[in-house]
Amino acid sequence: MSSWDSPPDYPLSSDLVRRLKCALAAGDNDTVQELICTEVEPVDAVIELANDDWMKEPSAQLPTGALLGLWTLEYKRELTTPLCIAAAHGHVFCVRHLLSHSADPDARPGGRGALHEACLGGHTACTRLLLQHGANPDLLSAEGLAPLHLCRTPASLGCAQALLEHGATVQLECGPGRDTPLHVAAQYGLDEHAQLYLGRGARVDARNARGETALSAACGAATRSPDEHARCLRLCALLLRGGAAADARDEDERSPLHKACGRARPSLCTLLLRHGADAGALDYGGASPLARALQTATCAPPAAPQRTVQALLNHGAPSVWPDAFPKVLRTCAQVPAVIEVLFNSYTKLRVSDSWQEVIPEEVYQKHEPFYRSLFALAHTPRSLQHLCRCAIRRLLGKKCFLLVPQLPLPETLQMYLLLEPEGVLR
Template identity: 35%
Template sequence: MVDILDSLFATVCMIISNLIHALHAIIHPDPADLGTRSALLQEYMEEFRPRQLEVKQLKEKFLKALQENNAEEVLQILHCGKLDIDTVLEVDDPNMVLASYKQGYWLPGYKLEKSWAMGIHVCVMYNAVETALVLLQNGAALNQMPNGKTPLHVACEVSNSDCVALLLAYGAKVNSLSLSGHTPLHYCITRESVECAKQLILKGAKVNTAGHNYEEDTPLHTAARFGVPELVPLFLAHGASVNALNGLRETPLMTAAFWAFDSKEQVYSQDHHFVCRLLLDHKADPNLKEEDNKTALHKAAWNCDHVLMQMLLEAGADARAMDINGCAPIQYVLKVTGVRPMAILEVCYQLLLNFNAARIYPSQFHKVLQSCYDYPRVVEILVNSYEHLKPTRKWTAAIPDDCYEVVSAKRHKDFYDSLFAVCTNTPRSLLHLTRCAIRASLRGFCHRGVDQLPLPSTMKKYLLLEPEGILYR
């Protein structure tokens, strides 16, 4: 027993001694040892550089062959045994076709020019089907994500249905999530990707899977956002929920209504209108509210999209619904009246009032004039919705001088002369009061009810607040 302890003690002492010598050599190195190490390092680097250069050149040659769909060249490079089939390449990717990043992380701009990818990703990106088949036959990995997307995600992103079919045939995971939390079905966002979506669904893609991110959009939300009407009936036919809620509690109908207007180009999208029509035809509820209590009508009103507003109102949207701040759709139109040059504003106001929208409080009517002074037809519609309206001193302050005073411009002098002539302490004409009485009795059915009345078309227009360009008693 004593011998064992002596042996153990001697071993521990030797280990400690070696550690002390090693630390001493690091802190106080011998110049001769430094020279030897430097020479060995230099010799290693001289051997390493040619090999590194050879691998780099081989990767460049491999990447070029993949991009050109040169299957024979790719096979030759693989058979030489110097490059792994799943080697990661650096590929020009300014549009981030290959890349997917987690939300909430800061990403320097310079990283967006290039992405990492394996050979199979490159084939899919460049529609190199023959070369992709060669890689798969030689055992290329199917579901790797060097920069956040699998090859199947990329195939759907570029609407490459041939590659989608090939990848699925070799067992690609149909419901895999990219780094940003999207399935391949979420990347079907164009007309050309409809065939990709069909193949994914036939292989078991889940049409109601919410993205694992902040928005939590379903594929139907994505189709609504990008305005792809061809995808909507496909998803609905395979069980997509027409009133599914995303992370913001928005339905696909709300999403399509918001994105129907391109604020940069100032244009309205007919494709998004078509998407809304399809969703409403499949019983989408126009009165569901998102987290701020806005409905689809609020979003259409914010865009001053009269086509969509009429569609929603005829489908039963509540013109009096209020958001979390107590604003109805008519207030939304009022807020953006001056910044929607492509909108037909008078139609927006006319529609809302004919579908029983609450009018602006008479004491606050000066705010209407502040927003709409350059749109006399809008002011005319709003004034005619009241039985009687009494002006205040704030009215004159709300209207710029060049709209009605005798100055050089006089843009709308005749109209504003008629406005102040009609809005006095005296009641308006019996004809106007009759119009108001009929509208009040019809309430929210004014738009449809007036059309059924046995009256001349001119009288129907009068009841529906059709503007004439001037106000009459």
């Protein structure tokens, strides 16, 4: 009979569970240690918890299964052990005490063992103690994840080092996605973890169940803060230096560049392009990296979408089919710099007065100088300077980004050739 079928040693209604939960909620470490070390018997007792996510980090989302359990007749029992609780909260004294009293370091009645919990919390000292007492460094949780796959924060670097020192498998493919630890590091933007894994022999172009390499996973991961952006850029540069294929496609034929463009990361796009990524690649849906950049332009950070579009065009990305330009105008009306960069990539493009109908009045008013200059071209040819720009760009082709800076021209003219937006069209 499994522990899920057996009655817990300390059910939800017990006095000890109530006091333990109160102590944890209050951050009363002394009381937590006293309860775990002096009152819980046996040392591997199974403790039942409520479905309130109380022993996880405050920002964690309640699992769907737990939510369903609250509203259906199915009761979702959450079980753990004293060792798991101590490891999850970094209580080194408790972990040492329990292990010295022969607690099983691999017990996982609730699906995760103490080593999983220590890695999730980034508690290096607890991780080392558990490993020294024989914890299995490759123990799989109920979700099929090894401890290395739960090293998901910068603070967990020490945990990852300890696991590898004790024989953890760096190339282990785990979970529904068949991710390796390097994939996990890429998904969470952990450049130091990635460097550690590569140094231990991780294959840089290993693929998961979705056909993604670590580089692909990193380019598609969400980042929010400047620090996360910087870590992601360092990680991708590390992977590329380690031999990662810049143009590796996943199961949907999307390249890392498709994903970086979809996330509006101009620095990352430029990095990929300079390592040979195909600016004109098409995914299974027929979308190019440029199309991905245009689709997400209005929700991207300021300046990012036009920089992404500019980088793609300067690396030879085909421009949008002229008949589709009104659709781009409708989609990107709030980001006129994107429209300017794209419009200037054509030698000539017939401007229609009807285009004004797709631009909301408030957007037109906000960016009136630009839109006035755009619609003025409906009756005026492009300048000779622009035609010369197009001729030079056509001659240089995909090497515009490389050759234009070498031309004996003032920097302002070089930037003009590289489609630097000016705020108006001429």
